[in-house]
Amino acid sequence: MTKTFEIAIFQGDGIGPEIMAPTLAVLESMSGLDCAFSFKDLPAGAEHYARTGDALPEASMQAAEAADAILLSAMGMPSIRYPNGQEIAPQLDLRERMGLFAGVRPVRIAKGQPTPLKLDHGQEVDFVLVRESTEGLFHSRKSPDVRANEAYETMKITRETSEKLFRFTFELARQRKAAGRGPGRVTCVDKANVLGAFVFFREVFDGVAQDYPDLNADHTYVDATALWMVEKPESFDVMVTENMFGDILSDLGAGLMGGLGLAPSADIGAQNAVFQPCHGSAPDIAGKGMANPFAMILSAAMMLDWLAIQHDHAPLAAGGTALREAVEAEIAQRTCVTPDLGGTATTDEAAAAIAARLT
Numbered sequence: 001m002t003k004t005f006e007i008a009i010f011q012g013d014g015i016g017p018e019i020m021a022p023t024l025a026v027l028e029s030m031s032g033l034d035c036a037f038s039f040k041d042l043p044a045g046a047e048h049y050a051r052t053g054d055a056l057p058e059a060s061m062q063a064a065e066a067a068d069a070i071l072l073s074a075m076g077m078p079s080i081r082y083p084n085g086q087e088i089a090p091q092l093d094l095r096e097r098m099g100l101f102a103g104v105r106p107v108r109i110a111k112g113q114p115t116p117l118k119l120d121h122g123q124e125v126d127f128v129l130v131r132e133s134t135e136g137l138f139h140s141r142k143s144p145d146v147r148a149n150e151a152y153e154t155m156k157i158t159r160e161t162s163e164k165l166f167r168f169t170f171e172l173a174r175q176r177k178a179a180g181r182g183p184g185r186v187t188c189v190d191k192a193n194v195l196g197a198f199v200f201f202r203e204v205f206d207g208v209a210q211d212y213p214d215l216n217a218d219h220t221y222v223d224a225t226a227l228w229m230v231e232k233p234e235s236f237d238v239m240v241t242e243n244m245f246g247d248i249l250s251d252l253g254a255g256l257m258g259g260l261g262l263a264p265s266a267d268i269g270a271q272n273a274v275f276q277p278c279h280g281s282a283p284d285i286a287g288k289g290m291a292n293p294f295a296m297i298l299s300a301a302m303m304l305d306w307l308a309i310q311h312d313h314a315p316l317a318a319g320g321t322a323l324r325e326a327v328e329a330e331i332a333q334r335t336c337v338t339p340d341l342g343g344t345a346t347t348d349e350a351a352a353a354i355a356a357r358l359t
């Protein structure tokens with residue numbers, strides 16, 4: 001009997017629902033996956049908070065935990081905040097509650113893809129940034145120590161989470177190497193020349209690296225990494241870093257890829273995984289039908305990749321690759337793309353063009 005995967009859906013705020021609907025339509029249009037999807041809408045987000053006073057109902061959290069995977073669209077609204085002024089960010093609560101320690105942010109520039117980088121003709125970029133997503137400098141975000149004339153945040157690095165994070169990262173580099181997508185190198189990005197917490201982070205990394213003699217392990221400082229991501233992006237394969245550094249470097253990666261509308265992500269834990277675009281809810285273009293759906297669709301492709309590994313399901317792995325390649329082909333040729341990529345297509349038309357490439 002065909003397996004049905006239960007997918008929890010968070011529609012999000014602003015452009016969130018506009019990019020989610022056509023993404024689900026693309027998934028439903030795909031043939032040859034040898035499985036079915038059952039999508040379940042779960043309430044959460046800034047608009048939901050404005051209506052109910054609850055940004056992430058417990059029932060939504062539990063239903064998401066029970067699902068096979070979670071697809072989450074752009075969430076949050078700068079105009080809707082908690083009484084202390086912080087933005088509504090249920091995606092952060094999901095990461096912490098489900099222990100989604102590995103934030104996977106692929107940086108891929110295929111041939112023909114517009115990029116601010118000066119790449120040699122035909123040169124491609126293909127590396128992955130793994131961002132620790134449950135501790136680091138985000139640790140004290142719910143209880144910042146803000147006084148009259150000074151303010152403190154605490155960075156937390158634990159051996160337990162760091163070891164899981166590094167093992168995940170080395171395994172990812174190994175999978176990429178086996179798939180012919182990288183040389184099998186893991187780079188630990190830190191600031192060990194200044195902060196003791198990063199000396200600890202690096203020591204844990206070096207310890208885990210011992211278990212992967214088939215891979216290369218090296219270190220870079222975060223500031224130099226920002227420079228090298230621009231100057232020699234081809235030198236990276238898989239890099240791993242702390243939460244705040246990863247937050248910043250992943251937006252840099254999105255910029256290199258030609259914009260936020262193209263950057264997908266996955267937040268992965270031991271049991272659960274959330275797939276969502278890197279961008280926010282873009283209130284400036286919400287309701288206009290011009291949001292780029294590609295980051296959401298690429299996030300769905302990452303979901304297919306992850307489900308394939310979890311369930312040893314080859315057709316899903318093929319589907320994930322086909323979906324990513326269809327988006328890359330469209331970006332290279334730009335026959336039906338949204339205004340941020342220089343086109344005139346609507347969100348739905350751009351997504352439909354991807355579905356058409358898959359048939």
Ligand code: ATP
Pocket residue numbers: 015075076260261278279280281282283284285290291292293295340
């Ligand atoms: P957050 O802090 O919630 O991640 P942000 O401050 O990074 O959000 P975004 O909502 O991501 O801001 O928007 C930044 C800019 O990028 C805006 O001008 C927005 O219109 C644009 N943008 C973001 N996502 C898309 C998209 N999918 N398609 C087109 N433009 C987008």
